[in-house]
Amino acid sequence: MASQFQIRTxxxxxxxxxxxxxxxxxxxxxxxxxxxxxxxExxxxxxxxxxxxxxxxxxLSSLDVLALQQACCYQCLECKLSRQDYKLLEDYSNQFAALLASGNLGMLQ
Incomplete structure (x- = not known):
């Protein structure tokens, strides 16, 4: 069984x-x-x-996950971030992109 992806509080x-x-x-x-x-949209x-x-x-819908992924990308590419925030947003962006590619949004908890 695939592991769950979680957004930390x-x-x-x-x-x-x-x-x-x-x-x-x-x-x-x-x-x-x-x-x-x-x-x-x-x-x-x-x-x-x-x-x-x-x-x-x-x-979340696939549109919601796309919005999250694009927001993370935008922040990483266009905004001044601390190294820690950059890494965190980059990791989330990659995970959201993988969820979209897999089509398995049920993994998001």
Whole structure:
């Protein structure tokens, strides 16, 4: 049986700040996408995620996980972070990307 992926409670404030940063990211940062409306849908998902994370309502859609992954990427690539925050967000980004690639969101607890 596959191991569960967990978001640690102490990491939630950092993830919330990352999600909030997506609000100001220009759509061009995401590059070329097949469906441009996906960007606004992802940003809308990012607006609701802080509440889900704080309430530990981790029944997340693939769009939610994509928003988390992109928020972590944006922070790592575009923002000044401490080495510790960078490493943490990079690790989460990689794990969210792996979840999206596997299609197994049931591993997220």
């Amino acid at each position: 102490k990491d939630i404030p950092l993830l919330v700040r990352a999600l909030q940063s997506l609000e100001t990211v220009p759509d061009t940062w995401f590059g070329s996408v097949d469906d441009p409306s996906l960007i606004s 992802m940003k809308n998902a990012a607006r609701a995620l802080p509440v889900k994370l704080r309430l530990k309502t981790l029944q």
